[in-house]
Amino acid sequence: MLHRPTAAVIRLSALVFTAAPVLADGPFYGDPPDATHPWAVHDMNRPQPPVVTPGTFSSNDQPGRPPSDAIIMFDGTPAMLDKWEADKTPAEPTKWIVKDGAMQCVPGSGYIRTKESFGDCQLHVEWAAPAKVAGKSQGRGNSGVFLMGQTEIQVLDNYDNPTYADGAAGSVYGVNPPHANALRPPGEWQVFDIIFRRPVYQDDKMVDSGRYTVLLNGVVIQDSTPLEGGGGHRRRSMDRPLLDKGPLKLQDHGNPVRYRNIWMRPLPPRAVNGGDMGVMSPESATVKKMEIAKTLRADAAKLQGLPQLRRSMESLCYEQDPATLSLVQAGITAWISAVQKTPAGEMEAKKGEILQMRDAVRYLMNFKFLPAEFTALPEIEKIIQLNGWKK
Ligand code: MG
Numbered sequence: 001m002l003h004r005p006t007a008a009v010i011r012l013s014a015l016v017f018t019a020a021p022v023l024a025d026g027p028f029y030g031d032p033p034d035a036t037h038p039w040a041v042h043d044m045n046r047p048q049p050p051v052v053t054p055g056t057f058s059s060n061d062q063p064g065r066p067p068s069d070a071i072i073m074f075d076g077t078p079a080m081l082d083k084w085e086a087d088k089t090p091a092e093p094t095k096w097i098v099k100d101g102a103m104q105c106v107p108g109s110g111y112i113r114t115k116e117s118f119g120d121c122q123l124h125v126e127w128a129a130p131a132k133v134a135g136k137s138q139g140r141g142n143s144g145v146f147l148m149g150q151t152e153i154q155v156l157d158n159y160d161n162p163t164y165a166d167g168a169a170g171s172v173y174g175v176n177p178p179h180a181n182a183l184r185p186p187g188e189w190q191v192f193d194i195i196f197r198r199p200v201y202q203d204d205k206m207v208d209s210g211r212y213t214v215l216l217n218g219v220v221i222q223d224s225t226p227l228e229g230g231g232g233h234r235r236r237s238m239d240r241p242l243l244d245k246g247p248l249k250l251q252d253h254g255n256p257v258r259y260r261n262i263w264m265r266p267l268p269p270r271a272v273n274g275g276d277m278g279v280m281s282p283e284s285a286t287v288k289k290m291e292i293a294k295t296l297r298a299d300a301a302k303l304q305g306l307p308q309l310r311r312s313m314e315s316l317c318y319e320q321d322p323a324t325l326s327l328v329q330a331g332i333t334a335w336i337s338a339v340q341k342t343p344a345g346e347m348e349a350k351k352g353e354i355l356q357m358r359d360a361v362r363y364l365m366n367f368k369f370l371p372a373e374f375t376a377l378p379e380i381e382k383i384i385q386l387n388g389w390k391k
Helices: 007-019 078-084 282-301 305-316 323-339 348-366 375-386
Strands: 069-074 084-086 095-101 103-104 113-120 122-128 143-147 153-155 189-196 201-202 207-208 211-216 218-224 248-249 258-266
Touching: 069 078, 078 084, 078 095, 078 113, 113 258, 122 143, 143 189, 153 211, 248 258, 282 305, 305 323, 323 348, 323 375, 348 375
Parallel strands: none
Antiparallel strands: 069 258, 084 113, 095 103, 103 258, 113 248, 122 189, 122 258, 143 153, 143 248, 189 211, 201 207, 211 218
């Protein structure tokens, strides 16, 4: 009979493992931070992505379930109309209705907008043009989704209904046609998944045009399409400063278009907004690196002994704080001296710790986070050689 470890044995192994020195890989593995990238490559300290429970896909009969962190704008219940108002000044309740789990445009009642405002986001919207076909070109099943109330992603029944291409369903209206006509027949539910990056202005100058990525029924129809400051009817778009946030608006174009399952998820900021995606400005990267170093030093302050030393060493990759630098050099020197006093019989147990320290010190020396005159590395290498571990 095969021996299978019991639960008790497994728990004990785990305990032994975690009881070993806790030495995070930290930044000593990949390239270090540089002038425009605040994180070292593969640094285990980089925050873990938040856990999101994914939703389910929709069918024509059944809207899917949104992901766990979505902000629900419409779930099919009449109470959700409270999140919306007529797009008028002063605001007033909308006359759009909720019927059979769908929010329906009442022609002539005007646009509808969310009371809440949003900037960069992932937006999910499902819509259906009337099953009974009426009108042609722009007059058939026309509505629209306006992010921040500005640029329209066209809603239209052009299933078998030619119109100007930059006004077809999923066009950035007046700016860019969809890459494909992936519509289902009128009356069926169509699914928009929109990734919106707003235009960013600094001192009234555009520093990022913003862009739309749109999937219609799972087909990419806009791929990072740059915004041009809006879009509109008959006129070329004009670059104009926008606010950071705005309401989501849905258009009344005189057709009883229905909507269901509307949710959104705010997106993390781009480098241009102070986020740490991609290449940052040297100023922002420096600020971010100092934040990371501060967090690591605060963490080190709560630790003791070797874990504290390691954490402090990690922080040097992010900021050359003189006090920490002295502490680290003194700490490594003290650690070497303790290792040198270790009885020969106990050295093998320290092999992992010593090799790991050698790698970290070598990394810090290579990337000049420790001064060239610091002599710890040859001393650690000598210990390694004396014990016959080589390399
Ligand atoms: Mg429209």
